[in-house]
Amino acid sequence: MTRSGGHGARRTVLTIAVTVVTLAATACSTEIDGEVRSEGDIAGLPVTHFESGLKNNAPTPKLTVDNLSDSDDDRLAVAAIADVSAYWTQQFPRHFDQNFEPVEKLLSYDSTGEEIEVCGATTAAAAMNAFYCPPEDLVAWDRGQLLPLLRQRFGPMAVVTVLGHEFGHAVQYRLGDKAGIDEQTSTIVKEQQADCFTGSYFRWIAEGRSQHFTVSTSEGLNQVMASLFFIRDEPGQSHAAQGAHGTAFDRTYAFQLGFESDAATCAAIDQADVDSRITERPFDPNDAGMGDISIDDRTMGLLQQSLDESFAGAGVPGPKIVNEGGSCPGGVSTPPASYCQDTNTVTIDMAALAELGQPIDREAEFSGQESAAGGLGDFAAFAEVVSRYVQGIQAGLDVPVDNANAGLRTACLVGAWTAAIDVDGAVLRPSPGDLDEAIAELLQPRSLISADINGHPAPNGFARIEALRHGYFDGSSVCSSDYP
Template sequence: MPSTSRPVALASGVLALALVLAGCSAAIVPGQATPAGPPITDVSPADFPITGAAETEADVTSRNALADLNDYWSQTFPEVYGEDFPALAGGYFSVDPGDVDESLYPDGEIGCSSAPEEVEQNAFYCPPDVGASNEDSISYDRAFLQQLSDEYGRFLPALIMAHEFGHAVQGRVGYPADDTSINVETQADCFAGAWTRWVAEGNASHESIRAPELDGLLVGYFIVRDPPGTGAEEDQAHGSYFDRVSAIQDGYDGGAAACRDNYESDRRFTQAEFDDQEDFDNDGNLPLAQVPDLIAQSLPAYYTDSFPDDLGVDFTEPAIETFDGTAPTCDGMNADTNAGFCRDQDTVYYDQTDLAEPAYEIGDYAVLTAVAIPYGIAARDQLGLSTEDEDAIRSATCQAGAFSGAALNQEVPTISISPGDFDEAIQFLLTYGKDPTVFPDVGLSGFQLVDVFRQGYLYGLTACGLEA
């Protein structure tokens, strides 16, 4: 049901990922070596009871996060919704499904009259007025949360608690867009992002997160995406990787008020079904050998149309060439570069062996995104704008998002966006964003690059700092 979270079991074979622009509204990522305010302390079990808790690391993290979430919503709910926030009447339940002592739970049940084992590899909110015991409560599998913490960082379980708490907010004010599942779930992600910003700014008493941890947070959220090809209208749709990450950043940038206002029936999602069985079987990816032709056809087509329409100037196509191993010697590139723009040759180059082939392991759209960045640098060069500083990288990444949004809207006739393509773009930015052979070292995090890409997707080329 839209009012509860369906299981988010760990996907097998999840890709292990490594961990912009003048005139564009990108997130300024707060965070400091030590959190602001008083020392961070753990909440005692007596002060914040969780039924069934065994005081594992996952339970301590969950308790700290839930206590801070109560503080945040006690402050924020009146500001956003004009009334006090009622505490969860049904409380909180911790379970290790592999070692259940039913005597710890009232009548042997957790939220929504569920058996403790039913929360395996999941966390869920039980809304009020569903005719079950333990309504208005949050239940979680602490072994699952510990696995997430071990693999993706200590804050990911806290973010999942924040998502479930977002459902508790919805249980008090109503669900967006006629209870459409994808709107309900991504709005809860947005609420979680708003709380994360509050924590990052040093306002929480128990939780903390530093700016460098935000990249890992987004990387970990990959496991809770819907599989590519899931329809946006499906009853249990939660959103693509891009949709869910975008929602987190929507809340991070705009706060809980943005979450209240931006999740109605006209919200655009990238999640979609595959057109046919062949696309499903190959995850929507072209063979690697066909990707250079796709790049050569689609990027020039977009810029040739968009520059006159959006900026009032003509666009001259730079050449696009591949190389293997050693970059050409030219103005704008060095021998260690795997992708870049040669000003004196008016050519965008990328390394087929050291960039395209490994990026293709993410997907064909990761390769296109890799080339779209230096192509955006070439566009800036034509306008007489900087090409090597932070503004340039923000702008080029934003342009990649604007291109992707236009392609999704079928405004670029030479390319058709497949389910999962936007997810591949996000994975590319998080994987290669700190790689100096692909992105110049201008101090931008993967979190910031993803947010700038999102700005381009939402607002188009004119948001990408291309005015001279």
């Protein structure tokens, strides 16, 4: 986040539609471990819990792949290629009134081994990568570093995600004008379409129509969301730059659009659509911290001011943020931040939040090692406090804060607040990469941003990110209508 300084025009203050429900009082202090609920649905599909990946009875693909090894990662990759090919063979006639022509060439390579020529370059230039080469109509993947890292860190469906994305580019190549793709089309439009196509493919898997893979709508889709977070662009890049792929927020948006709609919707993504909603942008020249500020008494005071101003229209007094250890003596505690109903305060553990607010260690991400600092970024820490503040606003309005929708409504309100303060003159303003830090927190097993007052998170990462997105794009009113 950044501190803007001064005062300028602000958006209309946030309001919350009121649903009158009497809340049960909590008699004693209890710390909650963060049990995950399983109510509701994921984009119209039931919440399911099972191991996702290659089916035991999956057919053996009959594909010609250059430089193929007998490794588990190559077997997984070939199954993914066969599966996504079957998907597009079915869907192309339905959505685009033409048959799908198979990709001409497939290549597996080892970026740690001997160099080979591909798409006018060596695999050393491609390095840890997966890509589509239009001149050769070729999909290639690195079995040496990329696929093992994805599989080990995020599970097998992460590999399917990346290869499904590359096949999305092959789809664009075949559609041409039908997808609005030509030599002038920006990279970001192509990438958003490919992520969206991947989402439509995963919907097909989730509906049980794949011969090769099965994916649960809870842990399985979490693997997908985590892999999209991993392959995000660095904060501060411009979406207009050549090679821009988008932030994690942008990439998950496109994937979820495809999952919730269809391939034809994905093909309709164009520059105007991307320009209207993309969050990837350069750092402000006055942002001395390049998106990071400290978590301390001063910045918590600014956060208090920002929240009080943003939610002034709610008509109830907002809770006070107090540095008193993060636990409620007379109620349920969800450290490092807890909403205490009896005192209408948000008590925080400043030291724990400061640790959480350390920048994400990108080098540790790529090496597959745990970060020494263990941080998720300053915005993740601020957003956890915001989530408890909006619990207080809702409780003051007799809106239920302990039911199945409460966690999603809370994540939605965090998103609405984030958009509302993204204006010149706001005392705190989100920086490039902040929404990605929120996603990093939302993908944690014990996400507080998406938790109800008792610390129970919403069902899965897909639903949590979707709720944040709804609030960010559509404002606070949808938080009550979408999550009543």
